Amino acid sequence: MLTALSIRDVVLIEALDLEFGQGLGVLTGETGAGKSILLDALGLALGARGESSLVRQGASQAVVTASFDLPSTGAVAELMAENGLDFDTGEPLIVRRIVKADGGSRAFVNDQPASAGLLRDLGVHLVEIHGQHDDRGLLNPRGHRALLDSFARADTAAVAAAHRAWRDAQDALAQARAEQDSAERDREWLEHAVAELRALAPEAGEEEILADRRAAMQRGERIAGELQGIAELLEGSDGALARLRQAARILERVSDGHDGLAEALAAVDRALTDAGEAQDAVDRTAEELAFDPAALEADEARLFELRGIARKHRVQPDDLAALAGELGARLDRLESGGAGIARLETAVRTSHAAYADAARALSDHRRQAAARLDAAVEGELRPLKLDAARFRTMVEPMAEAQWSAAGMDRIEFEVSTNPGAPFAPLMKIASGGELSRFILAMKVALAEEGGARTLIFDEIDRGVGGAVASAIGDRLARLAGTAQLLVVTHSPQVAARGTRHLLIAKSHDGFVTRTGVTPLDPAERREEIARMLSGAEITEEARAQARRLIEPA
Helix, strand or coil, X not given: CEEEEEEEEECCEEEEEEECCCCEEEEECCCCCCHHHHHHHHHHHCCCCCCHHHECCCCCEEEEEEEECXXXXXXXXXXXXXXXXXXXXXXXXXXXEEEECCCCEEEEECCEEECHHHHHHHHHHHEEEECCCCCCHHHCHHHHHHHHHHHHCCCCHHHHHHHHHHHHHHHHHHHHHHHHHHHHHCHHHHHHHHHHHHHHCCCCCHHHHHHHHHHHHHHHHHHHHHHHHHHHHHHCCCCHHHHHHHHHHHXXXXXXCCHHHHHHHHHHHHHHHHHHHHHHHXXXXXXXXXXXXXXXXXXHHHHHHHHHHHHHHCCCHHXXXXXXXXXXXXXXXXXXXXXXXXXXXXXXXXXXXXXXXXXXXXXXXXXXXXXXXXXXXXXXXXCCCCCCCEEEEXXXXXXXXXXXXXXXXXXXXXXXXXXXXXXXXXXXXXXXXHHHHHHHHHHHHXXXXXXXXXXXXXXXXXXXXXXXXXXXXXXXXXXXXXCEEEEECCCHHXXXXXXXXXXXXXXXXXXXXXXXXXXXXXXXXXXXHHHHHHCCCCCHXXXXXXXXXXXXX
């Protein structure tokens, strides 16, 4: 609900602060007083194009601030959250728009910068403005399906879920087919790669084992000759051990009775023992380093093959075993792909049928509701002197390519204004006065079925009077029981049904022309309605008639 509107420097309005409440608020005034300026100002706050011509002459900028009370949940709260804007439960929503005289504009929501596009999106849920040039709300076919569903209290969740399941099944099938096609194109390569890897039979960690073993054999090859030379020095015919043994035999013969020679013999014996141990160590090492050249060649060939295939597939050698498993699985899927695609095709057919059943049930429900809505609207047309007019809600099936989460129907409100005339979209065939009355009839029929909670009707009574104007006033008052209404009117019958009355008037101080808005108390209200009845000169008869009009309200 719109609670307050503050306007600064918009065309003829210098400064204006208005408060609004529930019920039916009426705005009256002489032609040219500036009623359209008020609506233009509100339009700015709702994201309308910010023309610099709206800035009052001599001012640097125009500022419009609108305040709304609304629930903490719903479409507005979702839009705020989606756009990262704070919205506190129980706090008003304050929308501010600034338009500069030299061009450009800025927008704020609860003092947070926002785009004009976001203001327009919010405005759809905050205010409906109905006038002769309205292209939103009831005149926009894009919203008719949601209005009918709301009137029908239709549960579209099952259709949306079925549509999502159908689309998911289609996506899975398309992906499987794409993978199958890609695999078929690569079949020859895949078969060769799998055969090659299976023949190679790589194992995780194999490269490191082969590399270590090859390094050990290469080290043995390098020192084998050195070890052989050491062996010859130690135990050859003229080697160290042979000489030590010879020395030991001589010492043994001559050492009796000589302590020094006995010590020398003992030392030579120890040297023989150590040299023997050295020889044993050299022999053991030579044995350990001994290798089969064929084994070295085989290990090198295996190692080069592993590394070559790894480079070919752009992986590390240790990853070849995993790659072999992955490519093998792909080949297996390719071989059995036909069966998998057949299962997915069955899933698509099943989900398609489930969606079609749910959507047809929703279509039947919509057609039944459409008949009730048509009757309700036509019941409102007669008192509005649109007796010859007919209204219908067209529910027609769409091509399968257009089916959506909302169902398989195209829905549009159509009218025929004269007997025998074909039905057509409302905006194309109704005149200005008829258009406003059609909108009122539809809004009354749809009064409790959602939409913005603030409705503005701009001169809905244009071109009518008497009983028709009275009928319009009655229906506006009824509609105000479920929504906040603001009506710009020239009809005393409509003005008399208001619960609040604002007078729009133009003043001139000899230099500057200004538009102002004044809330009227009961006495002032009667005087204004009397003026609307009698014109420039207010008569006592007009005042009496004004009292009679107000009393039933």
